[in-house]
Amino acid sequence: MRQLVFKLVRDLRSNLGQFVSVALVAALGVAFFTALLTVRTSLTETLYDFYHDLGLADVWVERTGTDAAGVAAIGQLDGVAEAEGRLQLSASAHWGGTDKTLVAYTLTERVNRLFVATGALPERPSQCAFDQAFLGANSLALGSSVTVVLADRDLVCTVTAGVYSPEHVNPLKDPAMATADHMDYGLLYLHPDLIADLADGLFNQIVLSTAPGATAGQVMDELAGSPGLIRAFDRDQQSSYATINYKLASVEQMATVLPIVFFLAVAGLVFISLSRIVSAQRSQIGLMKALGTPPSVIFGHYLLIPVCTGLAGGAIGGAVGATVLPGVLLAAFAVFFDLPAVTRHGGALLAVAGTVAVIAAGSLAAFASGRSILRAVPARLLAPEPAKPGRRVALERCPRLWGRLSLSSRLVWRNLLGAKRRLALGSAGIIGGCALILSAAGLQGTMTAATDDLVSGVQCYDMQVTLERPQAFGSPARLTDPAIWTADPVALLGAVVDPDGMARDVSLTVLPADSASIRLVDPDGAPLSLGEGVIVTAKLARQLDVAPGQTIRAAVTVGPTPTEVDLPVAAIARAYILQGLYASWETFAGLGLDVPVTGYYLLLDPAADPEAVATSVRGQPGVGSVLTKDAIATASADAMGMLTVFVAAMLIASGVLTMAVVFNLTTINLAERRRDIATLRVLGSTWSEVRRLILTENLCLTAFGAIVGVAVGLILQAGLIHLIGSDDFDLPYLTIWWSVPLAVAGVFAFTLVTNAILRGRIHRVDLVESLKGVE
Numbered sequence: 001m002r003q004l005v006f007k008l009v010r011d012l013r014s015n016l017g018q019f020v021s022v023a024l025v026a027a028l029g030v031a032f033f034t035a036l037l038t039v040r041t042s043l044t045e046t047l048y049d050f051y052h053d054l055g056l057a058d059v060w061v062e063r064t065g066t067d068a069a070g071v072a073a074i075g076q077l078d079g080v081a082e083a084e085g086r087l088q089l090s091a092s093a094h095w096g097g098t099d100k101t102l103v104a105y106t107l108t109e110r111v112n113r114l115f116v117a118t119g120a121l122p123e124r125p126s127q128c129a130f131d132q133a134f135l136g137a138n139s140l141a142l143g144s145s146v147t148v149v150l151a152d153r154d155l156v157c158t159v160t161a162g163v164y165s166p167e168h169v170n171p172l173k174d175p176a177m178a179t180a181d182h183m184d185y186g187l188l189y190l191h192p193d194l195i196a197d198l199a200d201g202l203f204n205q206i207v208l209s210t211a212p213g214a215t216a217g218q219v220m221d222e223l224a225g226s227p228g229l230i231r232a233f234d235r236d237q238q239s240s241y242a243t244i245n246y247k248l249a250s251v252e253q254m255a256t257v258l259p260i261v262f263f264l265a266v267a268g269l270v271f272i273s274l275s276r277i278v279s280a281q282r283s284q285i286g287l288m289k290a291l292g293t294p295p296s297v298i299f300g301h302y303l304l305i306p307v308c309t310g311l312a313g314g315a316i317g318g319a320v321g322a323t324v325l326p327g328v329l330l331a332a333f334a335v336f337f338d339l340p341a342v343t344r345h346g347g348a349l350l351a352v353a354g355t356v357a358v359i360a361a362g363s364l365a366a367f368a369s370g371r372s373i374l375r376a377v378p379a380r381l382l383a384p385e386p387a388k389p390g391r392r393v394a395l396e397r398c399p400r401l402w403g404r405l406s407l408s409s410r411l412v413w414r415n416l417l418g419a420k421r422r423l424a425l426g427s428a429g430i431i432g433g434c435a436l437i438l439s440a441a442g443l444q445g446t447m448t449a450a451t452d453d454l455v456s457g458v459q460c461y462d463m464q465v466t467l468e469r470p471q472a473f474g475s476p477a478r479l480t481d482p483a484i485w486t487a488d489p490v491a492l493l494g495a496v497v498d499p500d501g502m503a504r505d506v507s508l509t510v511l512p513a514d515s516a517s518i519r520l521v522d523p524d525g526a527p528l529s530l531g532e533g534v535i536v537t538a539k540l541a542r543q544l545d546v547a548p549g550q551t552i553r554a555a556v557t558v559g560p561t562p563t564e565v566d567l568p569v570a571a572i573a574r575a576y577i578l579q580g581l582y583a584s585w586e587t588f589a590g591l592g593l594d595v596p597v598t599g600y601y602l603l604l605d606p607a608a609d610p611e612a613v614a615t616s617v618r619g620q621p622g623v624g625s626v627l628t629k630d631a632i633a634t635a636s637a638d639a640m641g642m643l644t645v646f647v648a649a650m651l652i653a654s655g656v657l658t659m660a661v662v663f664n665l666t667t668i669n670l671a672e673r674r675r676d677i678a679t680l681r682v683l684g685s686t687w688s689e690v691r692r693l694i695l696t697e698n699l700c701l702t703a704f705g706a707i708v709g710v711a712v713g714l715i716l717q718a719g720l721i722h723l724i725g726s727d728d729f730d731l732p733y734l735t736i737w738w739s740v741p742l743a744v745a746g747v748f749a750f751t752l753v754t755n756a757i758l759r760g761r762i763h764r765v766d767l768v769e770s771l772k773g774v775e
Helices: 002-014 016-054 068-075 132-137 192-199 216-223 239-280 282-290 295-333 347-374 378-382 399-404 407-418 420-458 538-544 585-590 610-618 629-672 674-682 687-724 739-757 759-763
Strands: 059-066 080-086 088-095 098-106 115-119 127-131 145-150 153-164 185-190 203-210 229-234 463-471 484-497 504-511 534-537 551-558 561-573 581-584 597-604 623-628
Touching (some): 002 016, 016 295, 016 347, 016 629, 098 145, 098 192, 115 132, 127 132, 132 153, 216 229, 239 347, 420 687, 463 610, 504 551, 504 585, 581 585, 629 739, 674 687, 687 739, 739 759
Parallel strands (some): 504 581, 534 561
Antiparallel strands (some): 059 203, 080 203, 088 145, 115 153, 145 153, 463 597, 463 623, 484 551
């Protein structure tokens, strides 16, 4: 046994380069597995504790004019554990030279409590709290006095706290913004005594928690048809909760798909490496068997090679995946989540699980690679290995083509096509590397193209202005600036549709029929115009199962209470980002609904400075907030930050995978063809010609792998696009033209670098020793 340990050390040292490259691939697989699942587990556990500790509501109920007795009556319904009434109002403010859009809530005691990050919750009506991100972005100090416009009155209050809310982990000011705008959009929390002044003591929203054993669906069934009910929805329909769950599910799916690629690569590399080692040591195996060494001990000896390699790769990948990568990914996710802190969970255990998985993959490959020799009798193993029968490769069956090839070309093709196992496994590694590059680049390009389509294609306006208070349609815009060419009135409304009994919030945009601010096209790219009826974006139309000529029953929020209307569907529009409904003022006038103007889309003089115009418009009466095209583009770039980190990681991983495969194949090629190389040198070939011969083989192998890798990469790209999709995303399957040459150039570059690294090893082939072998 002691001698076997020494032999194991010698085998690892003599094949150090191969096993280091395998360990690096294993490290990547374990790192991705550990980091992605650590992020997913950490966010899930943190959110669960956050929701549980602060009593996130199970059901939200919107009702008109509900008093304390009405709230108490709802609290007595079957399945309801807690019921609290509150007031939700739109608010605005102006300080620091910019306008702020706010959503105000009165405090509750048991359901939807707040996590206090700094200060203390309001104890008097003259005090207020803001969400911590808004507080920090605006540099508001505790004790500051602020004036907010709320329910048509100015409210002066003192800031006493910065808080986090369990129902607003992903707060968005505008659906067009990919990330939260903490500078201009915030959450305001007020003392409940203000309800008497602001709404005559009546609540417009009730938050419920369900009793053990009861479900949100049962409670909503109890509420159905009750007087004054506007709508009721559960957590799955609450936008922040649903969005976060979708993102976490995508992370979990990625943690399943990506590591498998690297674990399979480890298995392939171990298979071809151990196949050569076991074959080269057949006489040693025969001698050990003849001396009485049990086959299980011999097998265990070779099995220790992938175990050691897996342990080394698992240690490196587990350490990086449990410490470094989660911090990077969580920092990228931070643009989407407003949480006090994320507590990491499962890093060490997941690293161990990933290491066990990669060792299992390598061990299975080790068993498959040497089982035939390990089962053979000693006499057969001690005899010289019979020469393999020469077989013609496929090209030799085409005499005209074969006859035109040079000697070096024939050697290349005979070596490639004659070793089908090495060709298949080597190609698989290169295919994987090429597919990773193409899918990563294609995903980045698809997201960029979809974002550009929204910012530059659909949204043709230069600036979005939101009014402090809605005004009647037809009222003068009162926006005075010579750089403003046109000011299209717009109503950005909320609507609730109810397909199959499942209420769903959608955005509704109302514009003049001849507006040039929004450009809508059908799925074939033909322009659409706003006429009679609504235009539905394609993904939303599929979700609602509607087509042109049908109608949508929707509750449109106009004024204090929603109004139910039947909206005729005029057309289906293509939209990659921001699904919703579009209609004209004339459509709603025909329905007898007076829709107020909530803002304007401005088209500016191309020579004007948008920031200067924005500053001018912000100072004009009645203007609530101003959003420039640059602000939308910046928010989109911030949202792309997480994707950029992921793409960079995939590119690095593809490089390591490709180089590891080429390194192993070239090393095995040199070991198996030492006699051929020595013969070529004796016959007069120069080292330069030998290197060119090996490089040509690797380039041919890379070319074959790249061709198949492009096809696999396109399939993988489609899968990744599906994984990151959401209700607001209908990402197209775009073949980004530059992703294909980038992927092909990438794997060829990695191959050339690997050949340069192995140049010295080619020169170290001992010609005399290589020619001493028995034919």
